[in-house]
Amino acid sequence: MHISEGVLPLATLAGGYAASAAGIGMGLKKLKDEQLVKTAMLSSAFFVASFIHIPVGPTNIHLVLNGFVGLLTGWSCFIAIGIALLLQALLFQFGGITTLGINTLTMALPAFISFLIFSPLLMRQSMPVVLTGFLCGFVSVFLSALLLSLSLVTAGESFMPAAKLVFAANTPLMVIDGLITALALQFIGKVKPEMLTS
Amino acid sequence: MQLEVFSQGRSLLHILDPRVKLLVYLPFILLTALSNSLVQVPASLATATTLAGIARIPGPRLFQRLAVVNLFMVFLWITLPFSIPGEPLWNAGPLMMSREGVTLPFLITLKANAIALYTISLPGTSTVMSLSHAMLHLRLPGKLVTVFYFFYRYISVIADEYARMLRMLQARGFHATTSIHTIKVYAFFTGMLFIKSHERSERVYNALLMRNFHGEFPLLAHFRLSRQDLIFSCFMSCLFLTIILL
Numbered sequence: 001m002h003i004s005e006g007v008l009p010l011a012t013l014a015g016g017y018a019a020s021a022a023g024i025g026m027g028l029k030k031l032k033d034e035q036l037v038k039t040a041m042l043s044s045a046f047f048v049a050s051f052i053h054i055p056v057g058p059t060n061i062h063l064v065l066n067g068f069v070g071l072l073t074g075w076s077c078f079i080a081i082g083i084a085l086l087l088q089a090l091l092f093q094f095g096g097i098t099t100l101g102i103n104t105l106t107m108a109l110p111a112f113i114s115f116l117i118f119s120p121l122l123m124r125q126s127m128p129v130v131l132t133g134f135l136c137g138f139v140s141v142f143l144s145a146l147l148l149s150l151s152l153v154t155a156g157e158s159f160m161p162a163a164k165l166v167f168a169a170n171t172p173l174m175v176i177d178g179l180i181t182a183l184a185l186q187f188i189g190k191v192k193p194e195m196l197t198s
Numbered sequence: 199m200q201l202e203v204f205s206q207g208r209s210l211l212h213i214l215d216p217r218v219k220l221l222v223y224l225p226f227i228l229l230t231a232l233s234n235s236l237v238q239v240p241a242s243l244a245t246a247t248t249l250a251g252i253a254r255i256p257g258p259r260l261f262q263r264l265a266v267v268n269l270f271m272v273f274l275w276i277t278l279p280f281s282i283p284g285e286p287l288w289n290a291g292p293l294m295m296s297r298e299g300v301t302l303p304f305l306i307t308l309k310a311n312a313i314a315l316y317t318i319s320l321p322g323t324s325t326v327m328s329l330s331h332a333m334l335h336l337r338l339p340g341k342l343v344t345v346f347y348f349f350y351r352y353i354s355v356i357a358d359e360y361a362r363m364l365r366m367l368q369a370r371g372f373h374a375t376t377s378i379h380t381i382k383v384y385a386f387f388t389g390m391l392f393i394k395s396h397e398r399s400e401r402v403y404n405a406l407l408m409r410n411f412h413g414e415f416p417l418l419a420h421f422r423l424s425r426q427d428l429i430f431s432c433f434m435s436c437l438f439l440t441i442i443l444l
Contacts, residue, residue, distance in 0.1 A: 003270075004267060004270045004271070004306075004310045005227070005230075005231050005309060005310045005313040005314070006230065006231050006305075006306045006308075006309025006310045006312075006313060007274070007306055007310075008231075009232075010232055013231070024342065028339055028341050028342060031341065031345075033411075033412070033413045034403060036341070036344060036345055036348065036403075036413060037348050037399045037402050037403040037406065038396065038399040038400070038403070039345055040344075040345045040346075040347075040348030040349040040352065040399070041348065041349070041352050041356070041395045041396070041398060041399035041402070042392065042395055042396065042399070043345075043349045044348075044349050044350075044352045044353045044355075044356045044395060045356055045391050045392050045394075045395035047349075047353055047356075048353065048356045048357050048359075048360050048391065049360075049388050049391060049392075051357075051360065052384055052387070052388065053374075054374070054380065054381065054384060055374050055375060055376050055380065056376055057376055060374075063384075063388070065388070068388075068392075072392065072396075079342065079345055083342075083345060083346045083349050084349070086346070087201075087326070087349070087350065087353075089317070090317065090321055090322065090326070090329070091201050091202060091203075091322070091326075092263070092266065093263050093264075093266060093267050093314040093317055093318070094266065096227075096231075096310075096313055096314075096317070097223075097224075097227055097313075097317065098227055098228060098231040098313070099231075158278060158281045158282040158299070158302075159277075159278070159281075160281065161277035161278075161280070161281045162273050162274055162276075162277040162278060162281075165273055165276070165277055166273060169273075176381070179378075179381050179385065180381060180384060180385045180388060181385075182385070183381070183382055183385030183386065183389075184385045184386070184388045184389035184392070185389070187385065187386045187389035187390070188389045188392065188393060191389070191390075191393060192393050192396070192397075195392075195393065195396050
């Protein structure tokens with residue numbers, strides 16, 4: 001989920017960079033040396049997991065998993081998501097360098113919000129893991145699609161229909177990502193529960 | 199897995215200093231992204247195309263990449279011509295296409311392609327490792343560059359893991375369909391991929407700790423600016439000013 005180059009005005013691009021820089025700065029401050037490698041490698045897994053394509057009717061969609069990554073990386077989620085987007089922009093021309101800030105914000109802010117909301121729920125086990133996971137995946141993709149559409153609208157009123165179209169195109173992904181996050185969290189909870197509590 | 203498909207070559211752009219390439223790259227993409235002039239944007243696209251030519255990027259691969267870039271443009275071409283009011287160009291019942299509504303997506307398409315060409319021919323012709331070294335020189339936080347280094351280093355390892363797990367699924371007769379079974383399999387697959395990454399990161403960190411790792415790597419190779427780098431940056435600066443003045 002990303003915005004290409006050349007669409008957004010300077011204010012949105014600069015705002016995206018400022019907010020993402022703040023998120024990354026906060027992450028770097030909290031990131032201890034012993035978590036460096038873990039954050040980096042979870043980010044690699046995030047990058048590789050986007051190769052998975054789920055067939056939906058005649059087409060297929062690829063996973064986003066930003067809520068899932070948010071839960072696993074916590075405070076460093078801006079770093080983990082930002083570097084993955086940087087590499088995609090450099091190597092595959094998905095997104096871009098001028099839009100890197102806003103794209104990082106679009107993906108990482110919902111991940112961070114999901115972490116703040118759902119991580120305590122997961123620790124206290126006050127809700128079944130599957131339900132927490134589904135909400136986490138659904139809400140994070142929902143917020144990302146919303147942010148993406150909103151940033152598109154900052155380019156002008158005339159982008160409204162395009163923004164709505166982009167949001168609508170992402171609705172199946174919310175459900176799929178929710179389901180995958182739910183079951184993957186349940187799986188990790190059984191196989192390696194300490195990953196969810198640290 | 200080969201990710202840096204354009205980084206191998208012997209052209210002028212391949213041997214330039216990555217720091218110079220990044221410093222030339224950033225102003226050009228900013229100018230292109232923010233310009234709304236029907237003269238500047240084509241001029242920038244011409245510059246970018248020339249650079250891709252100098253870098254001798256293989257055609258089929260290049261077009262494949264540009265096709266991806268233009269996929270997002272479809273959304274804009276479907277909606278913008280009808281949502282911008284202006285001089286009517288074509289009428290189809292209640293839908294009206296305006297001249298301004300066609301100019302804008304056209305301009306955006308040119309911009310996106312120009313920036314993609316810059317990205318392929320400037321930073322794309324360096325290896326990611328030398329780019330991250332250059333990022334250190336451009337004052338990015340060292341910790342961030344270290345994380346980026348590990349991230350890049352282990353992508354291919356985890357992609358191998360991914361391919362192995364996928365082979366195992368196929369060996370057991372798994373076939374992806376639109377069903378809850380497929381979702382379940384892929385969810386456990388994703389969970390396993392993250393568990394494996396987590397466990398590997400612990401082993402790697404312990405190995406690093408044993409070798410006295412302090413959060414950053416000593417740099418042994420250093421960049422040196424050559425005459426080509428200086429000539430290239432002077433030439434590109436002049437070009438940049440010309441495009442601004444157009």
